[in-house]
Amino acid sequence: MLLALTDKRTGLANGFLLLALVAASLSSMSLGTISVAPLDVLGSLLGKADPMTDFVVKELRGSRILAGLLSGAALAVAGCLMQTLARNRLATPGIIGIDNAATAFAVASVVGIGLSLAPSAMALAGAAAATSLAFGLAGANGTRGYRFIVAGIGIGAIAGAATQVMLSRVAIDAANAAYPWTVGSLNARSGHSVVILSIGLVLAAILLAIINRGLNTLQFSDAVAIALGTRLRAIRILGLGLSVLLTGLAVSVCGPVGLVALLAPELARTLCRPGKVPLLASGLAGATFMVLADLLGRTLFSPLEIPVGIITAIVGSPYLLWILLKPSNRSLT
Template sequence: MINKRSIVVNATLTLILLACALSSLALGTLSITIPDVILALQGKGTTMHTFVLEELRGPRLLAGALAGASFALAGCLMQTLARNRLATPGIIGIDNAATAFAVASVVGVGISAAPHTMALVGAAVATALAFGLAGATGTRGYRFIIAGLAIGAVSGAITQVMLSSVALDDANAAYPWTVGSLNARAPAAVNALIIGLIVGYTLSLFLNRALATLQLPEPVTASLGTRSGRVRVAGLILSVLLTGLAVSVAGPVGLIALLGPELARTISRPGSIPLTASALSGAILMVLSDLAGRLVFSPLEIPVGIIAALAGSPYLLWILLHKSPDINR
């Protein structure tokens, strides 16, 4: 069966993403018209336009869209597993732990591995701790979220201690990791994110039906032949992978993982798990946040993580005060 609404929603989000991408390529300190952008992308533009698009804005756009899609897809998976819209990688501490490990690598606190590798390790460690502290509830219930909040707070404190105890130059080098920025992207990290997002998205689609059954009562889930334990572990691994790789490129921009799935869930078929729509929504929000950060106070640039926090924090507060955290309500 083909869900026509999903096709329309995903097609619309794709067109919006393309429009946002063109705007990101065209707008900036040097404005380029859309026709000139298209010519430059075809290799027919001026030397200046080609340089700006291929060396500056193009890689930044790619990194932002990939990171946004990964954050939002990870958020959709984790919210589904926990049946709670607050259970995103940022809120349960995965972002902060990944950042702490990456900062430790940058400032050289006894760690020599690459920052993007350490970010992935940090995400895995935080998830394992949260899962262990949650005990029998696993990813379900508030115990998992509270454990994650504590891990995130401790990780944030450790990050600040490391930054305050190293030389100023080292602290400045690590600063982008603490606020979320697309300036610190490394080609190796972006390449790893491309592979990770392709693998993670493909596997999440295979899990889609099983994830949908997890929304039903446990006896019904078992009667349908779904091995809920294995599905939860698989979904959690994918969330960790996507979050760690996204943090390794953009830093902790975790509110995209809250806003992207929520936007997708609002416009998608009720009761569905909008994996594709979430990824597209996250990419759109990240690209728009980065564009706003570059334009609002130009030539001064505001990191994308700060813009996302300004946009996402009021919505998070609104959820806490006026909306049920249960994604099925």
């Protein structure tokens, strides 16, 4: 009976988060400098609206909502994975420098420094380089313990400084083109990068479904997990690789949007059944956070737009301080 109740709780949590995501998306399509009635939004989605409404709902707002939804889900799942592997609530891609490194490589591509690869490929390369370097500096601890986090913070600081140096040494037009990658923005995102991110999310979902049981055993000691049949090394390498993949692809779409990877998994763990890694709930929560943050950025001081990365930083920073000042003993999984 207890198992049934706890499984029902997870299902209800996922259902609630899905409804919240739908409501946030419909609100974002409806609200803005040009308001569109909710019924007209639904009509546009069903192909029964006038051309102007279709343009506002689908072209202007729908594309950025899709980009926000996918990138928010990717960042949140990457954060949940990283926290699970490190067994530390602070071990998220943004805090350990993966976001900044991916951004630095993407900016290098935009401003024409180094290899002239697509921003998505460069962002992936930056994320992988930062993770490998942090992993190497952590030594025998791997992703475990604070040494990994401290190494990542240092790498992120260096990558952030490199980004600023690059922007200061190029023409103003090139710097303006790269600027959205430095603050996190969903404005005029590349459709090509969004397609690549969606493919990456589907691939990650398939692989995570395969290793889900192994991830759940990481809440126990290594000896217990091995006794339960978990191939720890394979699970950790694959989990870390998926976290890097999702982070790099998300940054190539929206830039370094901070703290989504921290807030979404925390909310998911609060709502879902204890003892499990809430990957689906984290993805839904991250997508909802991103869409709501973008909505606030567009409407709060309209027609002036605030980048989504600034909104998430303002909202998430007090919670990060709360974690640092009042650590919780609750299990991550």
